[in-house]
Amino acid sequence: AQKVTQAQTEISVVEKEDVTLDCVYETRDTTYYLFWYKQPPSGELVFLIRRNSFDEQNEISGRYSWNFQKSTSSFNFTITASQVVDSAVYFCALIMNRDDKIIFGKGTRLHILP
Amino acid sequence: EAQVTQNPRYLITVTGKKLTVTCSQNMNHEYMSWYRQDPGLGLRQIYYSMNVEVTDKGDVPEGYKVSRKEKRNFPLILESPSPNQTSLYFCASSLVREQEETQYFGPGTRLLVL
Secondary structure (H helix, E strand, O other): OOEEEOOOOEEEEEOOOOEEEOOEEEOOOOOEEEEEEEEOOOOOOEEEEEEEOOOOOOEEEOOEEEEEEHHHOEEEEEEOOOOHHHOEEEEEEEEEOOOOOEEEOOOEEEEEEO | OOOEEEEOOEEEEOOOOOEEEEEEEOOOOOEEEEEEEEOOOEEEEEEEEEEOOEEEEOOOOOOOEEOOOOOOEOOEEEOOOOHHHOEEEEEEEEOOOOOOOOOEEOOOEEEEEO
16 A cells, blocks of 8 residues: 655744655555655645655755655655744645655644744 | 636535536646645645646545546536535646646635525
């Protein structure tokens, strides 16, 4: 069965702290894609990153970084030097290559306190 | 400007009254998809489409229909809405099988079925 688990329902950190959002996935497929999305309080969904299963390189984009480890089936997201504008719900998601159906985790609500 | 548009943004209707939520993208994307978002359940995929005249069920297709007669449009049809379809709906589009594709989301449609 395919599944995405975001064990952290809600996290609060003080501004400028680093924070890591966990994502653990389950799939038997060898080819799949992993995603992170951001949903700020305004409600829109913003695509952050896509990573395919053959590319385990870590990704850095400004203050955002992603750590993909197939050995632990994890695709964790770290925000460095967090800012209040990072407050949002963050979703991790999985697409299996064979059917392109997407499965989302239930999201982690992140509060950055000033 | 690259965008996905949804209409209406807000809708209140009554049980059994057929409705259609439109979704349109201007990026010539092959892949389009519908999601619903509910508290505690996160995002769930309803239907997706890989191209014109090609549609597939997501995780929660019951009670919904879609069509893809043109590449740019992917309407979501509720033939006989019920209160359990009260939700926030998102449409999205992306290129297919591109290495670093971005998925674009519409602004969301908030539906209340009485």
